[in-house]
Amino acid sequence: MGEQLKSQPLVEALCEFQFNLDDSNELTMPGLFYAEVREEFPFQTPVDEFSLQVELGEVGGVPQFVSPQRLQLKRTDGSAMLQIGRGRLIVNRLQPYVSWEDFRELIFKAFTIYIKLCGTYTLKRIGLRYINHLIPPAEGGFKIDDFLTVIPLFPKPIDRPMNGFQQVYEFSYELPKAALVHRTAVVAIPEGDTAILLDLDFISQETSTFQDNAKALEWLRNWLDQAHERIEEAFISSLNPSYYEFLK
Numbered sequence: 001m002g003e004q005l006k007s008q009p010l011v012e013a014l015c016e017f018q019f020n021l022d023d024s025n026e027l028t029m030p031g032l033f034y035a036e037v038r039e040e041f042p043f044q045t046p047v048d049e050f051s052l053q054v055e056l057g058e059v060g061g062v063p064q065f066v067s068p069q070r071l072q073l074k075r076t077d078g079s080a081m082l083q084i085g086r087g088r089l090i091v092n093r094l095q096p097y098v099s100w101e102d103f104r105e106l107i108f109k110a111f112t113i114y115i116k117l118c119g120t121y122t123l124k125r126i127g128l129r130y131i132n133h134l135i136p137p138a139e140g141g142f143k144i145d146d147f148l149t150v151i152p153l154f155p156k157p158i159d160r161p162m163n164g165f166q167q168v169y170e171f172s173y174e175l176p177k178a179a180l181v182h183r184t185a186v187v188a189i190p191e192g193d194t195a196i197l198l199d200l201d202f203i204s205q206e207t208s209t210f211q212d213n214a215k216a217l218e219w220l221r222n223w224l225d226q227a228h229e230r231i232e233e234a235f236i237s238s239l240n241p242s243y244y245e246f247l248k
Contacts (some may be wrong), residue, residue: 002173002183004099005247005248006248007075007109007247008095008097008245008247009132009133009134009135009198009247010097010130010132011095011112011120011130011131011132011133012093012094012096012130013092013093013103013129013130013131014090014091014092014093014096014128014129014131015087015090015092015107015127015128015129015224016125016126016127016129017089017090017111017123017125017126018087018088018125018126019080019087019088019089019114019118019121019122019123020087020121020124021087021118021120021121021122022123025237029084029117029225029235030069030071030084030085031071031116032115032157033073033082033084033114034069034071034073034084034115035112036125037073037082037110037113038073038180038191039117040075041073041074041075041080041081041082042074042076043072043075043076043122043178044072044073044115044162045071045072045074045082046069046070046072047071047072048069049071050068050139056203058072066177069084069085070084070085070086070088071083071084071085079093079094079095079096080092080093080094080096080106080122081094084114089111089114091106091107091110091111093106093194094129094160099230102247104221104224104225104228105220107210107220107224108189108220110219110223111217111220112213112217115213115216116213118141122208123208123209123210123211124205124208125174125203125205126203126220126223127131127202127203127204128189128201128202128224128227128228128231129199129200129201129202130199130200130231130235131199132187132197132198132199132200132235133187133195133196133198133200134147134148134195134196134197134198134243135193135195135196135247136194138194143178143180144196145194145240146160146215146240146242146243147166147196147239147240147243148171148184148196148238148239148240149237149238149239150167150182150184150238150241152165152167154216160181164185164186165184165186166183166184166185166186167182167183167184167185168181168182168183169181169182170182173202173227176223176226176227177206178200178202178203178213179203179205180200180202180203180230180231180234181199181200181201181202181203182191182195182199182200182234182238183197183198183199183201184196184199184238184246185197185199198238198239199236200231200234200238202230202231204223204227210228228244
């Protein structure tokens with residue numbers, strides 16, 4: 001986030017798009033998309049996503065589970081992944097995270113291919129998300145405010161040592177019109193240790209229909225830069241200044 005940090009807390013960055021497509025496009029999109037990107041993303045893994053559907057207008061209709069397929073496409077080195085599902089495109093950037101410009105171009109490339117293939121569409125949601133793990137010392141306890149400026153405060157008699165915490169806030173923005181979902185928590189990580197989660201998700205849900213793809217791409221580039229700026233501001237202001245200097 002922001003300037004390059006020597007100690008990088010970022011675990012994953014991702015951008016998710018949700019579209020309204022017609023049924024024929026939804027069914028053929030994963031295969032068509034893979035054909036376009038398979039040189040860079042050769043490894044494909046189908047993933048089942050279960051949802052509940054009820055046939056409307058039927059008296060005593062019985063709910064049915066359907067399993068639309070999502071396709072995960074991965075780079076050989078595991079540094080990035082593209083996911084294609086029913087009206088969904090997700091661009092995941094894992095470590096090593098090179099720069100915002102590098103990630104933005106990957107998002108731009110994937111979106112360009114997607115809208116070229118889908119023809120008529122409506123973009124109904126876009127989100128840019130950065131997931132960070134702040135690692136406290138392995139030995140002994142720690143104070144949350146050594147790492148974060150956004151901390152839970154409690155009056156006595158419940159102002160006591162905590163085994164864990166979780167906070168979720170949602171902030172509104174006008175430029176672009178969006179919401180920032182700000183999550184912090186103590187979480188377990190695969191190494192068996194504990195980390196402090198700082199999860200920043202910037203989401204716009206206004207339906208957008210574009211007359212041509214060139215205008216859609218221009219809008220996307222502007223939105224991405226504005227969203228990244230908002231997330232960068234939130235990231236820096238959420239960290240204890242001393243801890244942020246340590247990361248640098």
